Amino acid sequence: MNAVWSYLVAIAVWPGLLFAAPLGWLELWFMRKLVARLQGRQGPPFFQPFFDVMKLLGKETVIPRGVSRGIFLALPLVSVAAVTAALAIVPLPGNPVPSLPGDVVLLLYLMEVPVLCEVLAGYVSRSIYGQVAAMREAILSLAYNLPFLVAIIAMAQVAGSFQMRALQEVPYGLVHLLAAVTFLLALPARMKLNPFSIANAEHEIIADSHIEYSGPPLALFKLSHAIEVVLLTELFAVVFIPATPWPLVNLVVYLVAGILVLGGVTLLATTTARLRLTQAFRFYWVWGGLASAITMAATLVR
Amino acid sequence: MNLIERVIAISRRRSPWICRLNAGSCNGCDIEITPLLSPRYDAEQLGIELHGTPKHADIVLISGTLTLRSRQAILDIYDQVPNPKAVVALGSCPSSGNVFAGSPLVLSCSLDTVVPVDVWVPGCPPRPQAILDGIARAAKLLEDGATKSQLAKSRLAGSQPESRCGRPS
Amino acid sequence: MAMLKTILGNLLRPSRTRAPADMPVVPPTYRGALTHDAGRCTACGTCAFVCAPKAIHFTQDPGISVSWHFFIGQCSFCGLCEQNCPTRAIHLRADVPGSTNSAGGDGLRLESVIHLQPCTRCGAAHVPLPAATMDALWAAGADEAERGYCPDCRRWAASARLRTAFTPDGAVAEGGRHDR
Numbered sequence: 115m116n117a118v119w120s121y122l123v124a125i126a127v128w129p130g131l132l133f134a135a136p137l138g139w140l141e142l143w144f145m146r147k148l149v150a151r152l153q154g155r156q157g158p159p160f161f162q163p164f165f166d167v168m169k170l171l172g173k174e175t176v177i178p179r180g181v182s183r184g185i186f187l188a189l190p191l192v193s194v195a196a197v198t199a200a201l202a203i204v205p206l207p208g209n210p211v212p213s214l215p216g217d218v219v220l221l222l223y224l225m226e227v228p229v230l231c232e233v234l235a236g237y238v239s240r241s242i243y244g245q246v247a248a249m250r251e252a253i254l255s256l257a258y259n260l261p262f263l264v265a266i267i268a269m270a271q272v273a274g275s276f277q278m279r280a281l282q283e284v285p286y287g288l289v290h291l292l293a294a295v296t297f298l299l300a301l302p303a304r305m306k307l308n309p310f311s312i313a314n315a316e317h318e319i320i321a322d323s324h325i326e327y328s329g330p331p332l333a334l335f336k337l338s339h340a341i342e343v344v345l346l347t348e349l350f351a352v353v354f355i356p357a358t359p360w361p362l363v364n365l366v367v368y369l370v371a372g373i374l375v376l377g378g379v380t381l382l383a384t385t386t387a388r389l390r391l392t393q394a395f396r397f398y399w400v401w402g403g404l405a406s407a408i409t410m411a412a413t414l415v416r
Numbered sequence: 417m418n419l420i421e422r423v424i425a426i427s428r429r430r431s432p433w434i435c436r437l438n439a440g441s442c443n444g445c446d447i448e449i450t451p452l453l454s455p456r457y458d459a460e461q462l463g464i465e466l467h468g469t470p471k472h473a474d475i476v477l478i479s480g481t482l483t484l485r486s487r488q489a490i491l492d493i494y495d496q497v498p499n500p501k502a503v504v505a506l507g508s509c510p511s512s513g514n515v516f517a518g519s520p521l522v523l524s525c526s527l528d529t530v531v532p533v534d535v536w537v538p539g540c541p542p543r544p545q546a547i548l549d550g551i552a553r554a555a556k557l558l559e560d561g562a563t564k565s566q567l568a569k570s571r572l573a574g575s576q577p578e579s580r581c582g583r584p585s
Numbered sequence: 586m587a588m589l590k591t592i593l594g595n596l597l598r599p600s601r602t603r604a605p606a607d608m609p610v611v612p613p614t615y616r617g618a619l620t621h622d623a624g625r626c627t628a629c630g631t632c633a634f635v636c637a638p639k640a641i642h643f644t645q646d647p648g649i650s651v652s653w654h655f656f657i658g659q660c661s662f663c664g665l666c667e668q669n670c671p672t673r674a675i676h677l678r679a680d681v682p683g684s685t686n687s688a689g690g691d692g693l694r695l696e697s698v699i700h701l702q703p704c705t706r707c708g709a710a711h712v713p714l715p716a717a718t719m720d721a722l723w724a725a726g727a728d729e730a731e732r733g734y735c736p737d738c739r740r741w742a743a744s745a746r747l748r749t750a751f752t753p754d755g756a757v758a759e760g761g762r763h764d765r
Contacts, residue, residue, distance in 0.1 A: 146460070154455040156594040156602035161461050165430040169474070172424035174498040176471060243469075268452040320468035328471040385588045421759035456600040456609070504684075505635065508638070511658030511693070515638040526658075536695060538682040539617075540661040543609035 119212035126201035129209055129342075129348070137369075138340025140164035141347065143273050144373060145380045152384045163340065171334035178240055179363055187237050189231045190327070190334035196227030197341045204345065204352055206368065213279035221278070222263065224356045225345070229255050232313070236323030236337070236406050247323035250391055251313035254303055257295055258310070258400035262300035264406035265293040269353055271413040274368035278352070286356045294354040299402050301379055303348055304396065306339075308383035317388075319410040332355050347372030421469050428474065428500065429559035431463040432551060435497070440522070441480025444541035447505040448515040451544040464551060469493040477547075478531075481516045482523040485531055488489065494531045501562055502534045502554040503527075503572030507541050514540065531572040532564035601759035616662045616677040620652055621697040625674035625715040628653070628699055632675055641666060648701065648710045655695040657682060672715050705733030706742075 124130055142163040150157025177186055202211055203221045214220075229251065236248025266281075271288050273280040284290070303310035306322070314322030324335050349370035358364055389397070438446055452459040453466060456487055467473050470493045479489065494503070508514040510527035517524040527533050537550035557563045561570070603609060611617065627652040633641045640659035644652045685693055696701045701710035714722070719732055731742050 150458070150460060151596050151600065152592040152600050154456040154598070157458075157462040157601045158460050158463060159430070162431065162460075165427040165463060166465075168423055169427035169431045172421075173474075173500070176498045177497060222696075316468055320504065321472065325469050326471055332472065381592075384592055429657055430611060455601040458600075461602060476651050479706055489635045504718060508658050512638070512640075514659055514661055517638065517659070534685060536658065536693065537684045538660070542725065543611065545605075546681045547607075548605060553686075554753065577623050 116174045117212075120212075121202070124209055124211040125198055129204065129206045130202050132296050134198065134341045137145045138162075138337070138342075139167070139373075141343050141373070142340050147382050148377060148380045152381070161239035163336075164355070167333045167336055167340075170248070170328075170332050170336065171327040173333060175329035181238060181240055181326070184199060185234070186327075187331055189235045189238065190324075190331040190338065193228040193231035193338040194334050194341065196224045196231070197338050197345055200224035200227075200347075201341060201345045201348070203278065205282060206348060206352065207327060207365045213277050216276045217278050218266060218276040218281065219300075220342060222260060222348075225342075226255075228342055231338075232323045232335075235327065236325075237248055239323070239326035241326045243319045243321065244323050244325045244335075247313050247315075247318050247321070249326065251323055253309065253391060254312055256393075257395045258300045258402070261296045261396060261402035261406050262301075262304060262410055265297035265300070266406075267294045268409045268413045271410070281353055285339055289409065289412050290354055292405070292412050296402070296405040296409050297350055297354065298317055298375070298378075300398075301350070301375070301403055303398070304384060305343060305379060307379055309386040309389050311383070311388055312391050312414075314393055315388055323330055343376070344372070347375050350375055417537060417543075425559045430467075430553045432474045432555040433465045433467050433472055434475045434551060435467050435470045435493075435532070437470075437476055437478045437490065437493055439478055439480040439486040439510065439527075440483040441507070445479035447543055448541045448547060449479075449540060452542065452548060457544045457548060459548060462548070462552060462555075464548075470494075471498065473497050473552060474500070474558060475502045475504055477504050477506055477551075477568070478510055478527060479541075481509040481513050482525070482527060482530060483519050487523060490527075490530055492522075499569065500558055500561070500566045502555050502558050502565070503531055504535045504537060504547075504549060504550050505533045506537050507539055507552075509540075511536055511538075527529055530545075532568070532574075534563045546583075558568065586725075592756065605607045606608070611681060612678050613679050615679040616667075617680045618678050618682040619655055619657065619666075619695065619697065620678055621655065621661065621675050622674045622676070623697045623699045624671045624696070625717070626699050626712075627672055627674075627714065628712045631671065634664045635669045637661065637665070638664065644741075650701055651699045652710060653697040653699065655694070657693045672718065674715070683685060693712050702733065704735035704738050705730065706738040707735060709715075709737070711735035711736045 126132060144159065146162065147157040177183055200221050202209070203217050204225070205213055231249045236244040237246075238249065244412045268289060269284065270276050272287075273284045297388050302308070310372060324332060327335060348368060351371040355367060355371050358367070367397050417554050436446065436449055449466075451457050452464070459466075469478065474495065476497055480486070482490070505511060505527050509516065510533070512526065513524040516522045535550045535554045537546050541545055542550070554563070558566075560566075628643060630643060633643055638659045640656050640662050643652050644654060646652070662677065664677055666711060667677050699712055700712045703710055722730065723732060733741060
């Protein structure tokens, strides 16, 4: 009974939905504000992401003709649920869920679910733009997952265990640095930010793969994206930032590190233009592959 | 419950997403929308976002004369915008046809006869600040539930404008 | 790298955004909201003639008034009416016309009524000349009585003056009426 409660708390409160949604909105606001300031603009007000989601919750849902209603409405729910569950696994300080053997594998699996949901959402919508976006997202996920998975797996290799706690307790070394660089290579594409914002290229294909979504399902997709941003930054912080013995200090360090990573990624997004799909694919399989190879080699050499 | 409705109403004013619809415009009004996203006017400070798809939009900006071909497209796109929605007519053309009135392929009549228009922004083309003001006004109407589509829905009267303009239907 | 310098410079400087209440001023030559001065208008119809989108038209209430109608929703703000108005009754102000909620209602349709005046001589209703024109024509106070004349009576008065110049004995029949 106690274990069930701890899982519920982890998913619903900390570090799950109740914590991640406001933090995600804060981080999204930070990104939008930073982009605006870098472009010399004023930028959105502080509560803007919150208002966006609340407004979408109050809107009507238009379901296109000939679309399976069940799948159409289930996809955003599955996406939010998967991202929240993934965040509940991340061993942030104070997380009530005990670390299970093999939870890294579960985490990596759950992190693929929102991508899968986006691809399916594009194909389900019967919109030609949605299908192009879904195709781009699917192909891109084949590219950026190489460095992303290798960065985590290399850490597991060093730790000798597929357990988040073990990953956290690896003594700091060269592999950390190499794996962090490999992880950061994959981060812009995972966050759908500019040089790799190919699947949500609003100038080319009008919108991302949820082009046909409106109202609460779209709000759930926005929420899912906000939580995914939190998940990615906090995962980076938890795995690659050395932990101190004090949980509260750890928490502050993780949050600050997450904001810093976001700032760097946003800076990259503002300075660069969008690549083509082939260019992004080649980038990830040449340079991402190279970084992955070096990281894996470093784990073996040690 | 009342609190949530209030928050949603405020959100409608604070986050109006716009979708641009060119009904046969000379592009003058469309070009004046672009500065809204520039550093000088920065529509994002009001929470305005330009979206390409009507499914994500709250406010449709319609510019240009109504032509025989664009009439049906306007109706289709308007129906795709999820409720609650507002329509802002940009410039002189939607209200009368402007200099194109009387051309054989132009419906020389007001946009009001096709879709319910909430705010008219005069100008040829309107200045960006006038467009910004028009959008802010439409967003305020959305918050108050006072757009024509919202009022028609609350009255439960099928007061969709009959498209009598141009051709007998 | 030049890009990085630009955007980091943007970050350090305050933003260039103007608040909605503090918008850039329009240039003084901007052609914005139209105004019509009924006191200057002679209802000559030049503005309605030059208006390409036919935003201006006149209606008559015979014997009482002439109305100048303007529909801003049909105006393309070209300024031809202002340029061609002989008495400068039309002016395009340098301010942005505000948005309105109804195309047919407030602010978008202007109506300006020019009241006809009876001729002080023959009593026929006519559009009075603008005060500035009258001052220019009768600056010397030559014949103040002619101020209230209708155009036909003015013509009659002018020809009467001409005739008195040729026939100094003044054999003009006073009260000779023109044909209307």
